[in-house]
Amino acid sequence: MHYSDYLREEAKRYRKLAELEHEVRQRQEYLEMAEVCEEVAVKIDNLRASG
Numbered sequence: 001m002h003y004s005d006y007l008r009e010e011a012k013r014y015r016k017l018a019e020l021e022h023e024v025r026q027r028q029e030y031l032e033m034a035e036v037c038e039e040v041a042v043k044i045d046n047l048r049a050s051g
Contacts, residue, residue: 001002002044002045002048003041004007004040004041004042004044004045004048005042006042007035007037007038007040008009008038010034010036010037011033011035011037011038011041012034012042013031013033014030014031014033014037015031015034017030018030018031018034
C-alpha cells in the first residue's frame with residue numbers, strides 16, 4: 001500500500017466520523033481533515049508519477 005492510499009483510507013474514516021458526529025463544529029473539523037488527506041494524497045501521486 002502506498003502512503004497516498006493510506007491517506008485516502010484516512011479521509012474515508014474522517015468522513016464516516018463526520019457522518020456520525022452531532023456537533024457541527026466537530027463535524028466540520030472531520031471534513032476538513034478528510035480534505036487535507038485527499039489533497040496530500042493527490043500531491044504524492046503526482047510526485048510519484050512525475051519522477
